[in-house]
Amino acid sequence: MNILLLEPYMAGSHAAWANQYAACSRHGVQVLGLPGRHWKWRMHGGAVTLAGQWLDKETPVDLLLATDMLDLACFQGLTRHRCGAVPSVLYFHENQLTYPWSPRDTDPGRQRDAHYAFLNFTSALAADSVLFNSRYHHDAFLEALPRFLKRFPDCRQLADVRRIRDKSHVLPLGLDLRRLDAYRQEKTLSKSGPLILWNHRWEYDKNPEEFFSALFVLADEGWPFEVAVLGESFAETPDIFQQAQQRLGERIVHFGYARSFDEYARWLWRADILPVTSIHDFFGISVVEAMYCQAWPLLPRRLAYPEHLPVKWHDRHLYDSSQELLDGLRALLADPSVMDGQNPRAWVEHYDWHWQASCYDSFFQSMMA
Numbered sequence: 001m002n003i004l005l006l007e008p009y010m011a012g013s014h015a016a017w018a019n020q021y022a023a024c025s026r027h028g029v030q031v032l033g034l035p036g037r038h039w040k041w042r043m044h045g046g047a048v049t050l051a052g053q054w055l056d057k058e059t060p061v062d063l064l065l066a067t068d069m070l071d072l073a074c075f076q077g078l079t080r081h082r083c084g085a086v087p088s089v090l091y092f093h094e095n096q097l098t099y100p101w102s103p104r105d106t107d108p109g110r111q112r113d114a115h116y117a118f119l120n121f122t123s124a125l126a127a128d129s130v131l132f133n134s135r136y137h138h139d140a141f142l143e144a145l146p147r148f149l150k151r152f153p154d155c156r157q158l159a160d161v162r163r164i165r166d167k168s169h170v171l172p173l174g175l176d177l178r179r180l181d182a183y184r185q186e187k188t189l190s191k192s193g194p195l196i197l198w199n200h201r202w203e204y205d206k207n208p209e210e211f212f213s214a215l216f217v218l219a220d221e222g223w224p225f226e227v228a229v230l231g232e233s234f235a236e237t238p239d240i241f242q243q244a245q246q247r248l249g250e251r252i253v254h255f256g257y258a259r260s261f262d263e264y265a266r267w268l269w270r271a272d273i274l275p276v277t278s279i280h281d282f283f284g285i286s287v288v289e290a291m292y293c294q295a296w297p298l299l300p301r302r303l304a305y306p307e308h309l310p311v312k313w314h315d316r317h318l319y320d321s322s323q324e325l326l327d328g329l330r331a332l333l334a335d336p337s338v339m340d341g342q343n344p345r346a347w348v349e350h351y352d353w354h355w356q357a358s359c360y361d362s363f364f365q366s367m368m369a
């Protein structure tokens with residue numbers, strides 16, 4: 001079976017997902033992509049560019065697999081004489097309907113933001129199957145879609161929401177978790193206390209204010225702990241990071257983007273506690289990676305996080321308020337031994353491509369029946 005994987009934004013997790021599935025699949029997967037920059041232009045023009053590139057090739061295709069960054073209807077229209085009858089799948093890494101817009105972006109204020117969500121809508125309509133990387137993502141998109149369509153003056157196509165729902169499924173993100181095993185080390189508690197980990201982007205949607213506010217309280221109360229602050233930062237970083245660097249001082253044992261995957265992986269294996277405060281995450285790759293490396297998760301009872309651990313552990317690892325997060329951290333700092341013998345790795349190891357590739361392959365094969 002020959003799969004054409006279309007990714008207009010080949011960067012970060014998008015590129016990793018595309019290339020890793022191509023490497024692990026039993027099918028023949030050809031990745032056709034564009035550099036991961038100018039995301040708005042990629043959503044507008046990526047389909048035109050990729051259609052032209054593919055029409056120049058002679059390779060056969062049995063299935064189109066596109067991501068949410070592609071205007072699938074446009075691509076199919078431009079290539080209809082070659083792939084008009086080819087089944088198509090749209091995979092949602094994220095969506096522009098429920099993705100929180102940056103406060104720095106001027107498009108919402110100018111009412112120019114709806115177009116990108118509408119492209120997701122028409123792509124989902126055009127696809128034969130629609131896949132989401134988590135149950136939360138699936139539900140959030142389909143619940144928000146009717147409200148979005150009602151914003152338009154007429155011909156709102158509300159009946160199409162059911163059409164999309166009926167062909168929608170959840171297929172978790174595949175990850176190369178096993179490469180973390182090469183850096184595995186036994187966890188030993190530092191004399192300075194447990195190591196608390198931040199391993200997310202330094203942006204507003206990861207809610208760093210709540211994370212560091214909790215640590216400020218713990219530091220003022222005199223609890224022993226260290227902090228490793230990883231993750232990618234950008235030109236405009238929330239001020240709280242600099243405040244944290246000043247207020248937490250020597251408690252911070254690492255501050256900044258890891259220079260290599262090796263360095264990143266070693267910090268994950270050293271980490272003891274993973275408090276997460278994000279207000280947006282369709283899946284949560286960094287959370288899953290840290291859990292795979294046996295960091296004890298304290299997760300908000302929202303978004304996709306409850307899907308990453310068995311229900312019987314929800315009360316122990318999920319919190320509903322900032323106070324519950326703080327109380328959970330206090331309990332772990334007071335008695336770190338409660339973390340001994342727990343195995344968060346077992347809860348997330350099924351996301352590795354060793355397991356997920358066959359799930360993807362089987363689903364795509366079923367579309368050919």
